Structure formats: C-alpha cells, structure tokens
Amino acid sequence: MDVDDGSAMPTDDPLAQSTRRALGALAAGPEPSWDAVVAGVRRIRRIRFAVAGAVVAAIVLAFAASVQAAGGRPRSVRVESPEATTSTSAPENASTTTLPPTTTTTPLHRSNTTVWNPLVVNGPTSSVPPGSTTTTTVFEPLHPNATNLAATLDSVDDTNMTVGQTTKLRGTITNIAGEPVTTQDYFATIAGCGLPGTTIMNQGYLATQVLQPGETISYAVDFTPGPDNVGTDYCTIGFSSQLPEIAAPTGPGPNVIAVTVNPATSTT
Amino acid sequence: MGGGSEARAAVLADVFSEHAKTLAGALASAGYPDASDAVQEAFVQAVVHWKSVGRYDDPVQWIRRVAVNRARNRRRGRSRQRALAARIAAQPERVTAPPDIDDELGHALAELPEQQRLACALFYFADLPVAQVADAMAISVGAVKYHLHAARASLAAALGVPNGR
Numbered sequence: 001m002d003v004d005d006g007s008a009m010p011t012d013d014p015l016a017q018s019t020r021r022a023l024g025a026l027a028a029g030p031e032p033s034w035d036a037v038v039a040g041v042r043r044i045r046r047i048r049f050a051v052a053g054a055v056v057a058a059i060v061l062a063f064a065a066s067v068q069a070a071g072g073r074p075r076s077v078r079v080e081s082p083e084a085t086t087s088t089s090a091p092e093n094a095s096t097t098t099l100p101p102t103t104t105t106t107p108l109h110r111s112n113t114t115v116w117n118p119l120v121v122n123g124p125t126s127s128v129p130p131g132s133t134t135t136t137t138v139f140e141p142l143h144p145n146a147t148n149l150a151a152t153l154d155s156v157d158d159t160n161m162t163v164g165q166t167t168k169l170r171g172t173i174t175n176i177a178g179e180p181v182t183t184q185d186y187f188a189t190i191a192g193c194g195l196p197g198t199t200i201m202n203q204g205y206l207a208t209q210v211l212q213p214g215e216t217i218s219y220a221v222d223f224t225p226g227p228d229n230v231g232t233d234y235c236t237i238g239f240s241s242q243l244p245e246i247a248a249p250t251g252p253g254p255n256v257i258a259v260t261v262n263p264a265t266s267t268t
Numbered sequence: 269m270g271g272g273s274e275a276r277a278a279v280l281a282d283v284f285s286e287h288a289k290t291l292a293g294a295l296a297s298a299g300y301p302d303a304s305d306a307v308q309e310a311f312v313q314a315v316v317h318w319k320s321v322g323r324y325d326d327p328v329q330w331i332r333r334v335a336v337n338r339a340r341n342r343r344r345g346r347s348r349q350r351a352l353a354a355r356i357a358a359q360p361e362r363v364t365a366p367p368d369i370d371d372e373l374g375h376a377l378a379e380l381p382e383q384q385r386l387a388c389a390l391f392y393f394a395d396l397p398v399a400q401v402a403d404a405m406a407i408s409v410g411a412v413k414y415h416l417h418a419a420r421a422s423l424a425a426a427l428g429v430p431n432g433r
Contacts, residue, residue: 009398014429015427019420020393023297023389027292029296029303030304031289032291032307032311033308034288037311
C-alpha cells in the first residue's frame, strides 16, 4: 500500500483549494476548551486519590482484621525441653492462688522452642456467598498451667463423707494469659481429693473449655471417695503435665480443703 | 491543577491555544464525532503524563496521535451503541444525520474511506506535512501518500475536474 514516488503532494492546485474549503465547512463544531482539559485533569487526580485511599484503607482493614483474628497479637505455643526431667515447682501467682507443689515431668518428644502453630480448626461460622470459599485460621490455645490459669478451690459441698458418697468441689478458673487457654489438652486441669502422699488421678477432670484472656469460669466437679480415701483427704485444684495426675496436698493451706472420709458402714 | 504542575500547565495551555482548534477541526472534517472531546482528552492525558510526554522531541505529535486514537475509539463506541440500541429496539439502525454539505465536493469527501478522509483532513485542513500526518495516523509516509492520491482521484472524478499534479 505504500506509495512514495518522490513527487510532492499538490497543496495549492484548484482541487486542493476546493478540498480545503469543503473540509472547512465540515469542520463546524464546538471548539475544544482548556477549562474542560483542566476539569478532566482534576477528575483523574480525584479518582487516583480515591483509589489510593481505598487501597490504603483496604490494607489497614485487612491488617486490623488479621490482628483481631489472631487475638490481638501473634499466637505461639511454648513447649518444654526435649530432655526428660522431673522437677517440683510451686505456682507463681501465690498471692491469688496458692497451689501445692506439682510434680512435673516434661515430655521427651517436644522441642524447646517457641513455634508457630496455626491450625485450621473450628473457626467462627459465617454465611459464605455461593461460589466463594473462606478459610479461617485459628491458632491453638495455650495449654493449662499455673502461668496461664489462676484456679481456686472455694468450697466442698460435704466435708464429712462416707465411701461411695458423692460431693462437689467448687471454685473458679481465670485466664491470666494474654491469649486463649484451654483447660484440658496435652496438659490438664485437675480438681480432686487425696490422702497426703498420694496422687490425685483423673477423678476430677474438668470439662474442656477455652478461656479468653481475662475470662473467669466457675467449675463444679464430683468427688466420690473410695476405700483408699478413708481418712482425712485434702482437696485441691492443680495442673498436670504429661501424666493425668497431681500430687495430693500434704496438709491444710490456701486452696486446700480437708474432707473426712469415713468407711462405708457394713450391713452384714 | 496542583502546585508543582502550574508551569507545565502554562506550557500546555499555550500548546492548546495554538493547536487544539485546528486539530479538532481536522478531526471533525474527517467525520469523527465529538472531535473536540477527543482533543480535550488528548490534552488531559498530556498533562497527566507530561513527565514522560514533555521529554519527547515533539510532544504535539504525541497529542495529535492520542487525539486521533480517541476520535477513532469514540466513533467505534458510537457505532456499537447504535447497533446495540437497534437490536434492543428491534428497529433499523439510525444513522446520525451528517452535517449539511452544500456542494458536491463535500458529499464526495463524506463518501471517502476513513483513512483517505483523515489523511485529507490532516494534510489539507490542518496543513500538516505528510510525515506528521503519517505519525498522527500511525502509518507510513508512503501509506499517507497513497491515501492522499486515492482521495484526490476520487474527488477529481466526483467533481469532473482533472487531478492536476
């Protein structure tokens, strides 16, 4: 289609002049306006600012939502030393909750590091538009221990019992950690009674609950003494590690309530 | 228009007053609807992108090319709108009435193919050199000459005058 024969295009012959006149007649129309250009530039800049603002707002909202979903700060789970050790330690918050010494055996299969532990578990439910998918990432709550939970034993319904009789131990548990804590997991919260020098087994397992930071719950667990409990038992609440047991108190003290267990009367 | 851009706006305002009217007239005579809007849009883009456009050897050429492209887009958009409206209304397509043309040459120009008419408008109405017409139309110089030769031949035939060269 290229034609370049080197000849100059006629610009002033009669046909060119007529063409100019005809084109001039066809050129009628509104003249472009510089004010319209200025207005157009302003409009584009407004749109750009609005888009930039929307992007920034979306980023801020997404960040806020992620922080809120993570419970205010990144969640971590601290696990114990890989070396199996046995130690006896007293609870830290003795001013509000004094618990008896607890024998703690750390597991062999956990590393001594703080690890991110994201789990996709039962997250909050919400309506999801058809065709879309959502994934709720929830971090595993902390395991129960004296650092995360403050537990009290406030009362025992019946402190003079007979073997086979059932009473209730009542108290409260408060989350003193900055993030959710479960009452039962690899470690356990145990309320129960036992003779001094014995261990309180899983007779007093509390129901599994996840406490939000600052949340306090009341508990009531059953205690049904057996023949091995005859005598003066000491009831308390504590936290186990690995084995589902805590040491029975050796005597009276805070969060310790004595219960007299009498032998069952023989009918023979 | 913004603090730091006042100098650029002043430069472009001068360019606008010098070229915009002629360019809009050329596009209108080439049969493009809303030619003034197309030229204004081209200048808006020039202001917005002046940091780059201002470094070109001939920013006006860039503006001309953008204006031509905008005018073409607007014409295509209008054609689509008319076709859609005609389909929706199940009515024959209505064509916007062309401006009043009071002579045979005007009718002959209106009948020219788009490229030939645009080449004529830019060359004869805007008085642009062939090279700048080629740049504005994004085609080669030879192609511009081809379109101009063909247009002149058609116009000469319509008028019954010799295509004097």
